[in-house]
Amino acid sequence: MSFIVNFPFFSIILAMFSGIISSALNGKWAKRICILMLGIVLGLSACVLYYTVETGTQFTYMMGHFPAPWGNEIRAGVLEGFMATFFTLIMILSVLSGLGRIFSDVEPTKVNLFFVLVDMMMSSLLAMIYTNDLFTGYVFVEINTIATCGMIMIRQNGHGILAAIRYFVMSQIGSGLFLIGISLLYDITGQLLMVPAREEVEHIISTGAYMTPFLLVIGLISIGLGIKSGLYPFHSWIPDTYGYATPAASAILSSLVSKGYIILLIKIFYRVIGFKNLFQTHILDILFVFGIIAMIMGSIDAIRQRDARRMIACSSVAQIGYIYMGIGLGTEAGMVASLFHILTHAATKAMLFLSVASLYEAVEGKTDYDSLRGVGYRNKLAGFTFLVGSLSMVGFPMLSGFVSKAFFASAALESSTKMYFTWAALVISTTLNATYFLRMVVNIYALPQEGESVRGHYFLEERSPYTKTNGFVSIALIGLNLFLGMFSNHVVDLLMKGLSMF
Amino acid sequence: MSRIRDDYDNSRWRKIEDWIKGEKDPMDDTMEIRRPLDDNPDTDVQITEESLERTTQRLYKYVNRAYNLFSVCFCITLVTVMIWCITFMPAFGDGNNPVNNEVSQRYIEKGLEETGATNFVTGMILDYRAFDTFGESCVLFISTICVQILLRHDDKEKDTVVNRELTRLENDRLFEPKNDLILQKVSCVLVPIIFIFGIYIILNGHLSPGGGFSGGAVIGAGLILYLNAFGFKKTERFFTDRTFRVITLSALSFYCIAKSYSFYTGANHLESGIPLGTPGAILSSGLILPLNICVGLIVACTMYAFYALFRKGGF
Numbered sequence: 001m002s003f004i005v006n007f008p009f010f011s012i013i014l015a016m017f018s019g020i021i022s023s024a025l026n027g028k029w030a031k032r033i034c035i036l037m038l039g040i041v042l043g044l045s046a047c048v049l050y051y052t053v054e055t056g057t058q059f060t061y062m063m064g065h066f067p068a069p070w071g072n073e074i075r076a077g078v079l080e081g082f083m084a085t086f087f088t089l090i091m092i093l094s095v096l097s098g099l100g101r102i103f104s105d106v107e108p109t110k111v112n113l114f115f116v117l118v119d120m121m122m123s124s125l126l127a128m129i130y131t132n133d134l135f136t137g138y139v140f141v142e143i144n145t146i147a148t149c150g151m152i153m154i155r156q157n158g159h160g161i162l163a164a165i166r167y168f169v170m171s172q173i174g175s176g177l178f179l180i181g182i183s184l185l186y187d188i189t190g191q192l193l194m195v196p197a198r199e200e201v202e203h204i205i206s207t208g209a210y211m212t213p214f215l216l217v218i219g220l221i222s223i224g225l226g227i228k229s230g231l232y233p234f235h236s237w238i239p240d241t242y243g244y245a246t247p248a249a250s251a252i253l254s255s256l257v258s259k260g261y262i263i264l265l266i267k268i269f270y271r272v273i274g275f276k277n278l279f280q281t282h283i284l285d286i287l288f289v290f291g292i293i294a295m296i297m298g299s300i301d302a303i304r305q306r307d308a309r310r311m312i313a314c315s316s317v318a319q320i321g322y323i324y325m326g327i328g329l330g331t332e333a334g335m336v337a338s339l340f341h342i343l344t345h346a347a348t349k350a351m352l353f354l355s356v357a358s359l360y361e362a363v364e365g366k367t368d369y370d371s372l373r374g375v376g377y378r379n380k381l382a383g384f385t386f387l388v389g390s391l392s393m394v395g396f397p398m399l400s401g402f403v404s405k406a407f408f409a410s411a412a413l414e415s416s417t418k419m420y421f422t423w424a425a426l427v428i429s430t431t432l433n434a435t436y437f438l439r440m441v442v443n444i445y446a447l448p449q450e451g452e453s454v455r456g457h458y459f460l461e462e463r464s465p466y467t468k469t470n471g472f473v474s475i476a477l478i479g480l481n482l483f484l485g486m487f488s489n490h491v492v493d494l495l496m497k498g499l500s501m502f
Numbered sequence: 503m504s505r506i507r508d509d510y511d512n513s514r515w516r517k518i519e520d521w522i523k524g525e526k527d528p529m530d531d532t533m534e535i536r537r538p539l540d541d542n543p544d545t546d547v548q549i550t551e552e553s554l555e556r557t558t559q560r561l562y563k564y565v566n567r568a569y570n571l572f573s574v575c576f577c578i579t580l581v582t583v584m585i586w587c588i589t590f591m592p593a594f595g596d597g598n599n600p601v602n603n604e605v606s607q608r609y610i611e612k613g614l615e616e617t618g619a620t621n622f623v624t625g626m627i628l629d630y631r632a633f634d635t636f637g638e639s640c641v642l643f644i645s646t647i648c649v650q651i652l653l654r655h656d657d658k659e660k661d662t663v664v665n666r667e668l669t670r671l672e673n674d675r676l677f678e679p680k681n682d683l684i685l686q687k688v689s690c691v692l693v694p695i696i697f698i699f700g701i702y703i704i705l706n707g708h709l710s711p712g713g714g715f716s717g718g719a720v721i722g723a724g725l726i727l728y729l730n731a732f733g734f735k736k737t738e739r740f741f742t743d744r745t746f747r748v749i750t751l752s753a754l755s756f757y758c759i760a761k762s763y764s765f766y767t768g769a770n771h772l773e774s775g776i777p778l779g780t781p782g783a784i785l786s787s788g789l790i791l792p793l794n795i796c797v798g799l800i801v802a803c804t805m806y807a808f809y810a811l812f813r814k815g816g817f
Contacts, residue, residue: 013762020754024747063633065768069605072633109656139637150648190600212590
């Protein structure tokens with residue numbers, strides 16, 4: 001056993017511990033500890049990824065002195081290592097880029113609390129990725145939910161608090177359904193750890209006893225986690241939540257939090273229920289239909305928005321729809337496409353939210369469509385980042401969005417009934433995406449009309465001290481997007497390898 | 503023959519005339535004009551009574567009614583499905599149920615020997631599945647953080663509306679009950695007993711029913727009773743913001759470090775070197791007693807902190 005097997009545990013505990021000490025520090029030190037922690041966790045996760053790829057193995061890690069069905073356990077394979085590395089990278093970039101706004105949006109005495117929330121959220125994301133135990137999954141879902149609420153309301157204005165209440169109500173319904181699902185599953189299997197629970201599930205399928213509760217369990221868990229990740233009919237909290245939080249929080253919420261729940265759901269599908277058994281229950285068809293509706297309705301909602309951030313938030317609904325559509329296809333290829341789209345969306349949405357925040361600063365905090373006219377000339381880098389992000393979301397070749405759309409289209413080939421629906425939805429959704437994203441791009445690059453000066457001022461001197469960090473983050477995110485777009489075959493290889501280990 | 507109108511200014515004809523002349527828009531009073539939402543933190547979401555009335559009175563009334571009807575139907579369906587499902591569940595208390603498997607068997611048969619705790623439940627939550635319990639304590643921790651973000655009142659020096667209101671209320675002693683003699687005398691007797699009972703529950707968590715969560719809740723209730731009887735001035739002599747921070751920080755850090763050590767040694771198959779002691783003695787069962795104390799402290803502080811934050815936004 002190599003020492004590296006300890007690293008998943010180290011990264012979870014480190015994130016929690018830094019959250020605990022940050023509560024007693026001031027804002028500046030909390031920031032330093034948070035960034036240091038994220039850096040170390042990034043390194044540790046990369047080591048885990050390297051180790052699992054190199055040896056081609058997966059490992060379980062006993063949390064305590066007692067083996068699997070008695071004690072808690074975490075597990076790491078290629079997929080877990082990769083997701084942990086990727087999520088930490090996005091988290092670090094989002095926090096770095098939002099630093100300036102964090103210090104101006106949050107009351108000075110409460111800045112450290114924001115970093116406590118970031119630390120705890122990181123730990124919960126890591127635990128949701130690595131967990132091999134259903135109840136551990138639930139506990140960290142709770143931590144994630146509460147941390148998210150804190151992040152939404154930390155600006156302490158009316159919009160934020162209203163959005164937090166909405167989020168909390170919806171999210172608690174989701175948690176509740178998920179908890180009922182887990183309890184029922186425990187009642188019929190007698191196990192909380194994933195591997196023994198899987199054996200019991202096979203037993204249930206073969207004997208046919210308790211089939212009805214088992215179906216209800218699948219439904220409750222899927223819908224519970226679906227609500228929490230913002231699947232279409234339960235998406236009403238998304239625009240407010242993402243639209244009014246501080247930019248770093250918006251980026252973290254849309255690119256990581258909802259994805260964490262999806263990863264947990266995929267993990268439960270594969271490791272507890274079994275993908276084949278799932279396919280027979282038709283719950284996947286329901287997810288597929290919800291996904292398709294989300295792809296179209298989310299985009300239509302986005303077209304109606306005037307505020308750029310709310311527009312991007314509504315677009316998230318559509319992107320979550322893509323992911324669920326891929327899962328709903330019920331094939332290995334569809335699942336890989338969904339996982340790839342999780343990466344795409346995480347990288348791109350963070351980029352869009354952060355660049356829009358910079359664009360707003362360039363027009364002195366105005367948020368409506370008309371004030372953003374021509375802003376791309378004032379803050380060139382942010383404008384360019386927004387352009388790249390929009391193109392990626394629309395599906396421009398070489399960028400990651402194109403690749404994930406291509407994967408979805410080719411994955412649909414394997415399923416004869418769902419093929420035409422998928423293609424139609426992809427075409428319609430892409431057209432709608434292009435409508436609102438390119439309209440915004442054209443707007444921010446509009447030339448000032450005759451006799452109209454460029455509105456607002458934007459001088460170099462007035463920029464915050466974080467401009468350099470912002471620039472660095474923008475370039476890093478653009479690079480990440482290009483990497484996902486151009487070297488997608490390596491990434492997909494990793495994802496396939498990870499899925500086959502599940 | 504037409505009637506002569508005395509208020510020509512308000513007549514419909516006059517409105518049309520105004521509109522044609524371009525003086526007044528006839529839709530002025532009927533249309534809801536929203537100003538663009540700005541992100542200024544000072545402005546709140548404003549729902550004026552007029553706009554609320556207008557929305558509820560017209561079309562939305564029917565939509566709302568349909569929506570309510572639909573929600574009720576949906577909930578009833580969900581409840582029916584759940585209740586229907588219960589008939590398929592394993593019978594309650596049957597020995598052949600799936601939950602009576604090797605997992606609970608080992609907890610019961612070997613629990614005493616492996617954890618040293620006479621109370622199996624404590625042994626289970628603080629030793630077998632200690633990682634989950636650490637997560638639960640962190641849920642408490644992060645919920646106090648969120649309540650602090652929402653309610654903690656920091657800028658006490660500034661002359662804001664909130665602060666003026668707070669001083670006014672403080673002078674009125676609205677925050678604190680009048681010096682109620684009955685309450686004070688009763689709590690003089692009760693509070694020490696409650697504290698001792700809470701401490702007993704925590705310290706005997708591994709021996710008898712109880713543990714950190716329940717004992718901490720009892721101590722928290724005692725603190726709140728004391729606060730209600732004697733007011734913030736008296737409690738601030740021993741429990742301030744700083745005390746809260748020190749206690750939570752040290753308890754959670756100790757939990758984190760101790761359990762990390764235990765997880766690390768367990769996973770790498772090393773000897774932890776923590777003695778389990780004689781089962782049944784107060785100093786036994788390894789880490790469970792100190793962990794129970796930590797959990798108890800966290801729970802007590804959390805309860806008191808919630809109460810103080812909700813009542814006056816600080817300690």
